[in-house]
Every structure is written in C-alpha cells, then in structure tokens.
Amino acid sequence: MKFSQTPLDQKNRRNEKLFRMLFMMMAVLLVLPVLAVLSVLIYKGGPALSWDFFITNPTQGMTAGGIWPALVGTMWLVAVALSVSVPLGVSAAIYLSEYAKDNWLTRVINLAIINLAGVPSIVHALFGLGAFVLFFGLGKSILAASLTLAVMTLPEIIVTSREAMQAVPRPFREASWSLGATRWQTIRHIVLPNSGSGILTGIILGVSRTVGETAPIMFTGAAFFLPYMPETVWDQTMAMSLHLFVVATQVPDAPEALPFGVALSLIAMVLTLNTLSIIFRTRLRRKKKW
Amino acid sequence: MVDATTDSLAIRVRDLSLWYGDFQALFNIDLDVKKGIVTSLIGPSGCGKSTFLRSVNRITERLGYVRTEGQIKVLGENILADDVELIQVRKKIGMVFQRPNPLPLTVRENVLFAWRLVHGKGTKEQTDEIVEQSLQQVLLWDRIKDRLGDVATSLALEEQQKLCIARLLPVQPEVLLMDEPCSALDPAATAAVEELIWKLREQYTIMIVTHNMAQARRASDECVFMLMGKIIEHRPTDEMFLAPEHQETADYIEGRYG
Structure with a gap:
C-alpha cells in the first residue's frame, strides 16, 4: 500500500495526541485556583454576608x-x-499612537512607561508619601492616595489604549487625511470611535488593580478605622483592601468569618466592576464599522 | 509633447524631482495636463508613476523622509509653495486609492465626511441633497439609496470604490487623482468604474495611474509613459498606442517588459 501508516507516522500521531492533552490540561488547570479561591471564600465568608454587613x-x-x-x-x-x-x-x-515620530523623545517616553509598570507597589507608596503627602502638602488624604494609585495604573491605561488605537487599520487614517481632515479630526471621528472598546479594557484593568492595591494607600490616605465618613477629597478614608488586612492580621479576636466576608466582598466588587465594563465594552464593540 | 495654452491647463509640472531618503524616485519631470480630460500614467512597476500621482496632492510627504524639488502648479498655483494650506490642497485635489478605502462609518457619513469638515454638521435638507447628488453623480444612488445607513465597508467592492469617488465630490474638487482604481475589482466592476471615470471627465480633470494597457487605451484621452522616474512620452492616447515615438514605449505597450 502506498498510503499505509509508517512507524514514523505512528510516532508523530502519538506525539500529536500527547501534546494536545498536555496543553489542554494546563489550560484546565488554570481554572482550578480560581475555583478554589472562590469556593473557600464563599464557604468561609458566605455566612458573614448579609445586607446589614454592607451598610453598617x-x-x-x-x-x-x-x-x-x-x-x-x-x-x-x-x-x-x-x-x-x-x-x-x-x-x-x-x-504616542497618532502624533509621535520614532525619535529619542518617543523612545524615552516608552522606556519610562515600561519602567513605571515595573515599579513595585510599595515603592509607589513611598513615592506617594514623599511627593503628594509631604512635598505637595496634600497630607494623608483621599486625594494623595488616589494620585498615588493613578500614577500606578497609568502604564496599563497608556499601553492598552495605545494598542487599541494602533489596531485601527492605517488605510482608514490615510483615507481621512486625504479628504483634508487634520490629525485631530481623524482621531476624533475615526480612531477613537473604533478603539473605544480596547481603551475601556485598559481602564477595567486599571480599576481592578486600584480596588485591590493596599500598600500605596496605606501611607497616603487610608486609615485603619475612622469614626466618620469621608466628605471631601481632603479627608482620610477607610478602604476595602486595607480593611481586609486589618481584620485579618491586626484584630486578634475577630471571628474567622469576618476577614473572609470582607475578602469575598472585595472580590465581588472587582467582579461586578469587570462585568459592568464588559457589558459596556461589548456594546461599544458592536459599533465598530469594519 | 502635447502643446496647450496655459489657462487650459489643470496641472503644470516643472522640473520636479523627488527623493525617498537617498533614493531619487523622480527626475526633473515636466508635464502639462489639460483641463477636463482623462490623462493616464503608464509604465512598469517602480517607474515612479504612483509617486508622481501622489506628489500632486502632497500625500507623499507624510512619510517624513521625502524631499521634493521643483514646481507643481495646479490651476495656476504652485502647491509646493510655503504659504499653501495642505488641507485646501487635499480638498481641491481628490485622491482615489488602489484598494477601496471607505471610512468605518455609514454610507451617508462617508459621503458627508469631507463636506462636514468644512461646513459643520449641516441641516437635514442640505445633507440629504448632497448625499443624493453625489451618489447620483457616481451612478450609485438608485442602487444604494435604501442602504444609506449601512456600514460602508459592507458594500460590494465596486460600490465601495464608487463611494470613495462620491465622497470627494461634495467639496467641489477640480482634479481627481486615481491610483490604479480598478486593480482590486473584477472585470465587470472595472468596466463600471471606467464608465464612471469617462462620465466624470466633463466636470473634473482626471489623472489615473494604471497597469492595464487596455484600460489606458479605453479610458483616457492622453497618455503619459514613464520609465525609471522620467517621462519618456506624452501624447494623445490613440496616437501613442498606434505609433509610439520611442522604442521603450513601443516595447512596453507590446508587453515586452512590465
């Protein structure tokens, strides 16, 4: 027979199956920790949750x-x-996406963004303390803490937004320019409407990180416990992430369900925000015109 | 060379040279293009015909490393002069690209895009009229009048290319430049677009780059043959194809090289 299987074919087939299985298992394995974390949180923290838990x-x-x-x-x-x-x-x-030419300034900016993304959050915390709290005299306040968080999430927002805009095909820009549109008109009418969903993805990532970060706000505006609610950006505030840290490690006689309840709420908050953004994003994406 | 008096000229090019970095793509081009006719640019790949066409609405310079010398007078004014507003140049001199490139907007918004950059949003009556007129002119109105709200990229390629021509018209251009406008189209669509080009020539001066000898022959009044960045021959199309003056032209139109 001309077309029958040779030993080499057999080996290739076997390898094909093996690697397929291997990669699939790795992919499935990824889901496990997520499920494990969620189920532990729900099992241990679930009993603590109630409507009153959120509003007292x-x-x-x-x-x-x-x-x-x-x-x-x-x-x-x-x-x-x-x-x-x-x-x-x-x-x-x-x-960076629409105006910058490839010169030293652009390269410096790109390098700065990459480095900013790599700075550990505790370093951001000290920077925030030094720059916003002390140097600019904002004191420990929501404003100082938020500015620190903003600096920390900037690289994510910049990089994803830039990539979203770069994904808009170049011929659309050329068509627009050739019709006499300026760069800004092209950005406003062509680029931004078609990259909105990608930009939003960057913002989602930023939000998720902002909600969860503890270190940067610890030194700059978040308090262990406050008997009053914040009224302006100049006030200090409590925050979910720090609160979790506090009830889990600093309050020895807290019932076990309490920290898990806080953790579950924190995760629920992130998931809700993400879900909302995803819905919004899908709706924006439907507006894409190519 | 074809003789013509100055005021019957749409484009008058003198001593135009162009460099991409260190590479010289155009060498001392002199060309007179008459108003209200179709002039086709032919020549083998890389001969500079597209570069030349693109330099007539200064779209080449966006690349940043392009240097141009000489004069390109369009309707009597040198568009390479310092005090020329690029936006006005682009409006008066429309460009149609090789691949249809409608904007990712609706058909209606595509037609109105350039107009709105000048006149703002406009009233419903105004814009309706502009859309109908422009689409009528490119023989598309009857076919897509019920699909004005559709995304332009969902049209057939032929319709897209006609739309790309239609969207130039509301700002009243004088010159239309077309860079192989039919090369992405099938034969039937090509014929339809050629018919349209032929119809538009009464109102606009048209310069068209083509790889297709038969198309140059069918759809142009005058023909320019370019080779290695220089103009070899410029004559009425019938004459050029019947009795080319230069050996290179003859060889090219007989298909001995391409």
Whole structure:
C-alpha cells in the first residue's frame, strides 16, 4: 500500500495526541485556583454576608458590624484615581499612537512607561508619601492616595489604549487625511470611535488593580478605622483592601468569618466592576464599522 | 509633447524631482495636463508613476523622509509653495486609492465626511441633497439609496470604490487623482468604474495611474509613459498606442517588459 501508516507516522500521531492533552490540561488547570479561591471564600465568608454587613459600620473594636465605610472609601479612591489617570493616560496614548515620530523623545517616553509598570507597589507608596503627602502638602488624604494609585495604573491605561488605537487599520487614517481632515479630526471621528472598546479594557484593568492595591494607600490616605465618613477629597478614608488586612492580621479576636466576608466582598466588587465594563465594552464593540 | 495654452491647463509640472531618503524616485519631470480630460500614467512597476500621482496632492510627504524639488502648479498655483494650506490642497485635489478605502462609518457619513469638515454638521435638507447628488453623480444612488445607513465597508467592492469617488465630490474638487482604481475589482466592476471615470471627465480633470494597457487605451484621452522616474512620452492616447515615438514605449505597450 502506498498510503499505509509508517512507524514514523505512528510516532508523530502519538506525539500529536500527547501534546494536545498536555496543553489542554494546563489550560484546565488554570481554572482550578480560581475555583478554589472562590469556593473557600464563599464557604468561609458566605455566612458573614448579609445586607446589614454592607451598610453598617464596624463595631466592637472591628470584631463585629459591617464594611460600609470601607466600601464607600474604596469607591472614592477609585473614582478620584480614574478621573486623573484616564484623561492623562488616554491623552498620552493618543500622542504616542497618532502624533509621535520614532525619535529619542518617543523612545524615552516608552522606556519610562515600561519602567513605571515595573515599579513595585510599595515603592509607589513611598513615592506617594514623599511627593503628594509631604512635598505637595496634600497630607494623608483621599486625594494623595488616589494620585498615588493613578500614577500606578497609568502604564496599563497608556499601553492598552495605545494598542487599541494602533489596531485601527492605517488605510482608514490615510483615507481621512486625504479628504483634508487634520490629525485631530481623524482621531476624533475615526480612531477613537473604533478603539473605544480596547481603551475601556485598559481602564477595567486599571480599576481592578486600584480596588485591590493596599500598600500605596496605606501611607497616603487610608486609615485603619475612622469614626466618620469621608466628605471631601481632603479627608482620610477607610478602604476595602486595607480593611481586609486589618481584620485579618491586626484584630486578634475577630471571628474567622469576618476577614473572609470582607475578602469575598472585595472580590465581588472587582467582579461586578469587570462585568459592568464588559457589558459596556461589548456594546461599544458592536459599533465598530469594519 | 502635447502643446496647450496655459489657462487650459489643470496641472503644470516643472522640473520636479523627488527623493525617498537617498533614493531619487523622480527626475526633473515636466508635464502639462489639460483641463477636463482623462490623462493616464503608464509604465512598469517602480517607474515612479504612483509617486508622481501622489506628489500632486502632497500625500507623499507624510512619510517624513521625502524631499521634493521643483514646481507643481495646479490651476495656476504652485502647491509646493510655503504659504499653501495642505488641507485646501487635499480638498481641491481628490485622491482615489488602489484598494477601496471607505471610512468605518455609514454610507451617508462617508459621503458627508469631507463636506462636514468644512461646513459643520449641516441641516437635514442640505445633507440629504448632497448625499443624493453625489451618489447620483457616481451612478450609485438608485442602487444604494435604501442602504444609506449601512456600514460602508459592507458594500460590494465596486460600490465601495464608487463611494470613495462620491465622497470627494461634495467639496467641489477640480482634479481627481486615481491610483490604479480598478486593480482590486473584477472585470465587470472595472468596466463600471471606467464608465464612471469617462462620465466624470466633463466636470473634473482626471489623472489615473494604471497597469492595464487596455484600460489606458479605453479610458483616457492622453497618455503619459514613464520609465525609471522620467517621462519618456506624452501624447494623445490613440496616437501613442498606434505609433509610439520611442522604442521603450513601443516595447512596453507590446508587453515586452512590465
């Protein structure tokens, strides 16, 4: 027979199966830790959750009561951080994607972004303390903490936004320019509407990180416990991530369910934010016109 | 060379040289293009015909490393002069590309894009009229009048290319430059676009780059043959194809090299 299997074919087939299985197992394995974390959190923290848990203050030296001030505090931090990092990051990304030529300045900026992304969060924390709290005299406040978070999330927002804009095919820009549109008109009418979903992905990543970070806000504006709610950006605030750290390690007689409850709420918060953004993103993507 | 008086000229090029970095792509080009006719540019790949076409609405310079010397007078004004506004140049001198490149917007928004850059949003009546007129002119209105809200990239290639021509018209260009406008189209679509080009020549001066000898012959009044960045021959199309003056031209149009 001309077409029958040779020993070499057999070996190739066997390897093919082997590697397929191997790669699939690795992919499936990835899901396990996520499931494990979620199930432990739900099992141990679930009993602590109730409507009251979300909307009451911690009581009895933080061994009972809820997480309301931390929840609100985290929203403050995220909102203020985003209102700084999004305009700044997206503008920088527009410059890098649409205006910058490949020269030394661009290379320096790119290098700075990569390095900024690699800075450990505890270093950001010290930078925030030195720069915003002390040097600019903002004191320990929501503003100082948010600015620190903003600096930390900037690289993510810049890099993903720039990539989203670069994904808009070049011929669209050329068509627009050839019709007499300026660069800015082209960006506004062609590039931005078609990269919105990608830019939003960057913002989502930024938000998830902002919600979870503890170190950068510890020195710059987050408090262990506050008897009042923040009213302006000049106030200090409690925050979910720090609150988790506190009830898990600093309050010896807290019931076991409490830290797990806080952790579960924190994860739920991130997941909710992500889900909302994904829905929004899908709707934006449907507007894409090619 | 074809003789013509100055005011019947749409484009008058004098001593135009162009470099991409160190590489010289055009050598001392002199060319007179008459108003209201179709002039085709032919020549083997890399002879500079596309480069020349693109330099007439200064789209070449966007690359950054391009240097141009000489004069390109369009309607009597040198578009390479310092005080020329590039945006005005692009409006008066429309460009059609090799691959249809409608913007990722609706058909309607595509037609109105250039117009809106000048006039703002416009009223519904104004814009409706512009859209209908422009699409009528490119013989597309009857076919797509019910699909104005569709995404332009969902049209057939032939329709897309006609739309790309239609979107130039609302800002009243004088010259239309076409860079192998049919090379992405099938024969039937090519014929349709050629018919359109022939119809538009009464109103606009058209310069078209083509690889297709038969197309140059069918759809142009005058023909320019280029080789290695120089113009070898420029004559009425019929004459050029019947009795080329130069040996290189004869060899090229007979298909001895391409």
